[in-house]
Amino acid sequence: MEQTDRLLLRSSPSADTTPEMGILLGHALAEEYKKVVVGIDLMKSSPMMKNALISGLISSGADVIDIGTVSGPVAAYAAKMGDCCVYVTEFRQLDLVSGYLLINSDGGLFGKEQIRHLETKCTGKLDLPDYKALGTVKEYYNATDDYNKKLLSLLSDSTGGTVVLNCNCGMATDSAPQILNRIGTDIISINAQKDRDFVSNSLSTKEADIHHMKDLVASDAGSIGISINRIGTLMRVFNESSDPIDDEDVLKVIMLSIKPTKIVLPLNVSSSIIDLFNGKYKIDVKTSYPDPDPGEMEIIFSYPDAGSIHKAMTENGATLGYYKGGFVFSNICQLPDAIHAAMILAQFSGCNNLEGTVESFPEYYTDEKSYRFTCSRNDFIRSINSNLPDINPMKVYEDRCWRVEMDGGNFYMEFDKNDEDSINVRAESTDRLYLISLIEVIDGLMANSENGQ
Structure with missing residues (x-):
């Protein structure tokens, strides 16, 4: 299992994962993780890959908590029920076989050293227990409800604005529309049913990928648009004029809204984010989140990969992290969470103009x-x-x-x-x-x- 930078907030550890690898991974994990949470996405190959993984786990004596078909943030939030979590997913490209996303019990991705450690176990000799020591499988299908309740409890009392929401027939459909409705958002929802066969556009800003969302946002004056990928980790945001917003500008809006005390940023991030956090320029917005203590505010820089971002957030008690379009909120899990980010943006747009806010950012x-x-x-x-x-x-x-x-x-x-x-x-x-x-x-x-x- 090669750990490449593509694992980082983006995808599974290997582009050529096989069921046989799933069995080996199960054997290797079971040596150190005695209770493993397993969830899957909607890809057709995911159940097959899950079954292979579970076979390896229980044949090596580990117990499994099967949380079913869930979004990435839900899997990360549920990871605390075990010693770690494996999320069976693959979304880099249509028709690739699902792979394994490895998540620590605190909701953060495995780092490279953890992956290398597993590699040595996969290539070494494994001593399997006899049949009397086989592990068990417990089904737990309230993981999404647990996540939804937790996220709702974290949001401010602000009412959401009007949002055109595209869940791309993925797992965000079980969370985003329901929570937006609970906070009083006017929702125009599309692709809000789960569909294994749905082919979604990428989250790029190419016209071919965004023209449909642009038309929908433009047709409803004053609304913003949010398109979430099929596992709920990444998003594309559109302002009130239906123009797509750069990921780093979205991060700045989130910072203005929730006012984090500590934030972890990759070393290659724009100085505009740093200058905003440090107060070199000020943008007046309405938000119900309290101002942080200036003496406690801190930026922690990290090498630009997910494992490093997660480690820095954990070691420094950071509130918010960012990497390649992924927004990480430590108060729920440490996996990129587009569902959580969508709620913050919806509430922000209820009392602020998103387009005007972004236009007020100085040019770099x-x-x-x-x-x-x-x-x-x-x-x-x-x-x-x-x-x-x-x-x-x-x-x-x-x-x-x-x-x-x-x-x-x-x-x-x-x-x-x-x-x-x-x-x-x-x-x-x-x-x-x-x-x-x-x-x-x-x-x-x-x-x-x-x-x-």
């Missing part, structure tokens, strides 16, 4: 470049770290990548995943002229570091 300019180096990666890393002080950075964050804060902007550096001799750089500033000069500074840094000297 970016530029991207790739550079090649002729030395080894280790030599290049040493050279970069040696040369960085020469450009007088205000602050440098390093964790397998770099975020460099300068007086008038910042830049982010990360090795190219497809070319081991290249590094990609993204520079950002609110000043176009400063951005040009910053690129020149980066050019000089790379020229001085490319040969490892």
Whole structure:
């Protein structure tokens, strides 16, 4: 089971998962996790993959709590009933076989070290118990109701606005419409029935993927649009003019609404989010959430993958986390939760104009470049770290990548995943002229570091 970055908030550990792998995974998990929660999505292959996994688990002596067909956030919330949870899902592409999403008992994804540990067990010799020590399977089908009640208890008393809701015939249909209705939202709901055969559009902003939602939002004046993927983890939001909103702008709206005390952000995040949190610019909005204590407010930076985000949230008691369009709320689970985010946005739109709020965000300019180096990666890393002080950075964050804060902007550096001799750089500033000069500074840094000297 290869743990790749695609696992991170996005998908299952392997693109070529097989039922045989499910049995091996069950054997490996059962050595350390004696009670495992198992849930599945709506894919046709998911029941088959679940049965293979459960066979491996119970034949190795582990007990299973089968929570049935649920959304990703529900599975993560239910994980606390066992030692861990396995969510059988695959949504990167239609017709791929379901894989296994591994979730800790606190609702956060397994980290890479946990996956590597399981890999060693899968390839090693496994001693199976005799038939007298077989595990059991208990069915528990109230997991969605438990999640819905918990989420409802966390929301403020604000009334929701008008929302065009597209659940894409997925598992969010068991939560999002019901909770929106409970908070007084006017809902125009489409694709709100579960359907294994439904082919949903992606959540991209390509016209072919969004034109139907745009038409629906435009036809109902004053409404916003929310399209949720089939397992309830990711979303696309549309403003009152039916325009899609960038994920990082959605994060800023959520921050304005719930006012988090601590937030975990990936190192490659835009400075506009950091500046908003730190109060460098202010946006006046109506919200019923209390103001945090300024002395306790903190941004925690993390390497941009799900395991690192989850670990940082747990270690620092963060309220909110973000990674690649996924919004993580620690007060319910630590898996990306588009259902929870949809509730917050619905309440926000009930007393604020979403389009006007986003338009009030200051503009940040970016530029991207790739550079090649002729030395080894280790030599290049040493050279970069040696040369960085020469450009007088205000602050440098390093964790397998770099975020460099300068007086008038910042830049982010990360090795190219497809070319081991290249590094990609993204520079950002609110000043176009400063951005040009910053690129020149980066050019000089790379020229001085490319040969490892």
